[in-house]
Amino acid sequence: MEWFRKAKSGLVSQERKNIPEGLWTKCKSCGEIVYSKKMEQYLWVCPTCNFHFRIPSRKYISLLLDDGHLEEMDNKLASADPLKFKDSKKYPDRIKAANDKAGGTEGLITGLAKMGGIPVSFSIMDFAYIGGSMGSVIGEKVARSIERAIDKEIPLIIVSCSGGARMQEGVLALMQMAKTSGLLAVLSDKKVPFISILTNPTTGGVMASFASLGDVIIAEPKALLGFAGPRVIQQTIGQDLPEGFQSSEFLMEKGFLDKIVERRELRDTCISLLKYVWRG
Amino acid sequence: MADGQQHLEFERPIVELEKKISDMKDFSVGGNIEFDSEIDSLQKKLKKLREEVYSGLSRWQRVQLSRHPKRPHTLDYIKLMTTDFIELHGDRSFADDRAMIGGFARIGDQPVMVVGQQKGRDTKQKLIRNFGMAHPEGYRKARRLFHMAEKFGVPIVIFIDTPGAYPGLGAEERGQAEAIAKNIQVMFQIKTPIVVVILGEGASGGALGIGIGDRVFILEYAWYSVISPEACAAILWRDAGKGPEAAEALKPTSDTLLELGVVDDIIAEPPSGAHTDPPEAARLVKEKLVTTLKELTARDTGELLKERLNKYRNMGVVRE
Numbered sequence: 001m002e003w004f005r006k007a008k009s010g011l012v013s014q015e016r017k018n019i020p021e022g023l024w025t026k027c028k029s030c031g032e033i034v035y036s037k038k039m040e041q042y043l044w045v046c047p048t049c050n051f052h053f054r055i056p057s058r059k060y061i062s063l064l065l066d067d068g069h070l071e072e073m074d075n076k077l078a079s080a081d082p083l084k085f086k087d088s089k090k091y092p093d094r095i096k097a098a099n100d101k102a103g104g105t106e107g108l109i110t111g112l113a114k115m116g117g118i119p120v121s122f123s124i125m126d127f128a129y130i131g132g133s134m135g136s137v138i139g140e141k142v143a144r145s146i147e148r149a150i151d152k153e154i155p156l157i158i159v160s161c162s163g164g165a166r167m168q169e170g171v172l173a174l175m176q177m178a179k180t181s182g183l184l185a186v187l188s189d190k191k192v193p194f195i196s197i198l199t200n201p202t203t204g205g206v207m208a209s210f211a212s213l214g215d216v217i218i219a220e221p222k223a224l225l226g227f228a229g230p231r232v233i234q235q236t237i238g239q240d241l242p243e244g245f246q247s248s249e250f251l252m253e254k255g256f257l258d259k260i261v262e263r264r265e266l267r268d269t270c271i272s273l274l275k276y277v278w279r280g
Numbered sequence: 281m282a283d284g285q286q287h288l289e290f291e292r293p294i295v296e297l298e299k300k301i302s303d304m305k306d307f308s309v310g311g312n313i314e315f316d317s318e319i320d321s322l323q324k325k326l327k328k329l330r331e332e333v334y335s336g337l338s339r340w341q342r343v344q345l346s347r348h349p350k351r352p353h354t355l356d357y358i359k360l361m362t363t364d365f366i367e368l369h370g371d372r373s374f375a376d377d378r379a380m381i382g383g384f385a386r387i388g389d390q391p392v393m394v395v396g397q398q399k400g401r402d403t404k405q406k407l408i409r410n411f412g413m414a415h416p417e418g419y420r421k422a423r424r425l426f427h428m429a430e431k432f433g434v435p436i437v438i439f440i441d442t443p444g445a446y447p448g449l450g451a452e453e454r455g456q457a458e459a460i461a462k463n464i465q466v467m468f469q470i471k472t473p474i475v476v477v478i479l480g481e482g483a484s485g486g487a488l489g490i491g492i493g494d495r496v497f498i499l500e501y502a503w504y505s506v507i508s509p510e511a512c513a514a515i516l517w518r519d520a521g522k523g524p525e526a527a528e529a530l531k532p533t534s535d536t537l538l539e540l541g542v543v544d545d546i547i548a549e550p551p552s553g554a555h556t557d558p559p560e561a562a563r564l565v566k567e568k569l570v571t572t573l574k575e576l577t578a579r580d581t582g583e584l585l586k587e588r589l590n591k592y593r594n595m596g597v598v599r600e
Contacts, residue, residue: 076600077598077599077600078598078599078600079598079599080597080598080599082540082597083529083530083531083536085529085530086529087516087517087525087526087529088516088517135596136596136597136598137598139596140596140598143593165484165506165507166506167506167507167512167515167516167530169506169596169597170505170506170530170531170532171504171505171506171530171532171537171540171542172540172542172595172596172597173506174484174485174488174505174506175542175592175595175596176595176596177461177464177485177488178464178488178491178492178592178595179592179593179595179596181461181464181465181468182464182465182468182492182588182589182592182593183589183593184465185465185466185468185469185589186468186589188465189469203457204485205484205485205506207457207461208456208457208460208461208464208485208489209460209461209464210461211457211461212455212457212458212461212462213461213462213465226452226456226457227445227447227451227452227456227457227460227485228447228448228451228452228456229447232447233447233448233449233452236446236447236448237448237449241449242449245449245452246452254453254454254455255455256455256458
């Protein structure tokens with residue numbers, strides 16, 4: 001679908017905004033040069049312009065969860081190749097390359113944890129893994145994460161970061177939107193809370209399914225959020241997009257987010273919310 | 281398209297032979313016996329040619345058939361196979377999206393709520409229908425009608441035919457992603473049977489946004505996938521012209537969808553595609569719907585909802 005194009009364009013342009021190596025770090029948004037150790041203290045948020053650099057999933061785990069600990073589950077789930085998909089590369093080769101690059105996470109880490117002493121079912125997506133694209137494994141991991149929340153009646157937290165559904169799994173990737181959203185209907189009927197956290201970028205099939213279905217939806221500042229990619233929209237309308245289009249701030253203004261929360265405040269905000277919505 | 285005659289390249293030999301037969305028929309008015317036997321043999325040849333062409337179609341050619349300029353659209357099917365259609369408009373919030381239509385209708389004796397994307401045939405209609413690409417208000421209109429169907433206890437029949445949900449400024453501003461996500465979720469909660477028929481193009485989230493059903497059927501020459509072959513080619517091959525290659529890779533055609541369990545059955549089309557005989561195409565769709573609706577309306581709704589969820593819960597292929 002069209003929103004896929006954006007996924008890829010996002011991937012290319014966003015790639016450069018990853019954590020840079022070296023003693024000094026240049027902010028890709030404002031150009032400010034900051035001492036890297038200082039950046040680490042700031043949780044990779046630019047002290048000048050508040051740009052939130054993309055950080056690895058495991059940094060979020062240490063940042064958000066009690067004792068920085070996640071009891072990881074479903075780690076053995078691995079991608080298959082149901083369509084025998086081949087473009088310039090065979091799909092299994094892409095998977096292998098991604099596993100080498102992103103440490104065998106298959107694009108999502110999931111499990112049980114606590115936040116402020118409250119048990120939660122937690123999942124976090126990894127953009128470094130084929131653009132965080134959702135195929136059968138991510139769909140299955142999210143599904144099991146929702147089922148744990150349903151079975152144990154504990155809140156669900158999902159941190160999204162994705163360009164959309166994974167083309168190489170064709171229609172089965174699309175069906176993961178159905179699978180996850182269907183289980184969220186059950187979660188909602190059981191009145192078990194779901195906090196959806198959106199990071200840069202969250203678009204396409206992920207945004208058009210579970211990421212948009214939180215009871216509370218929180219985004220980091222200045223994240224790219226939307227259905228179609230900026231380039232696809234540009235081609236459709238034949239002109240440049242307005243400044244800040246599809247940013248967190250834009251979605252907030254249009255009524256699609258509950259809050260924009262800075263990285264350092266994410267944990268406390270979630271805990272405060274959980275105290276209201278979790279019956280214990 | 282080859283020319284103003286509105287046929288696809290691979291249809292050309294068939295169309296030419298058809299024309300030859302029709303010309304001969306014109307000549308033979310008055311009953312020339314020699315001509316009759318000639319016509320007879322040409323008609324046999326035509327039948328054989330059709331079988332040859334249509335049994336050997338590539339996936340890309342089948343995708344082209346799904347977009348054939350003469351292919352019947354949602355309102356054509358409604359006209360051909362339902363009675364007493366009362367169209368209902370608007371999402372009660374922003375606007376009436378003409379790319380998404382819906383309303384009450386009767387299929388045989390069975391009242392239903394029918395919802396689907398609508399494409400236009402001429403330029404003016406294409407613009408009015410936005411090429412079958414709905415905005416968020418279209419998905420919200422559909423949702424409103426789903427709730428109404430539930431409220432008044434009528435089953436829902438959905439016709440999918442879209443190149444995608446519209447990717448524009450207004451669509452983003454009004455929450456295209458949220459509208460689709462919410463529809464998918466709500467369709468698992470609607471306490472009335474839902475039958476989905478993919479008539480032509482089933483592109484991605486735009487199709488899935490009205491695509492959850494107790495039964496999902498697809499017409500023989502329709503397609504359904506995560507992305508259109510051209511868009512996929514533009515990304516992976518960096519060349520939108522590589523649609524044929526992408527179609528082979530994505531395997532979006534009805535045969536593969538049935539193998540993967542994404543659709544429950546394939547509805548056969550007339551021998552050369554729905555566009556060559558719309559009334560027959562509609563009859564075949566109606567036949568399937570009548571049997572299915574009879575079966576589903578007899579079921580316990582709670583059981584139906586459980587099965588609906590379980591079906592989608594098990595979709596996907598992973599190794600563990």
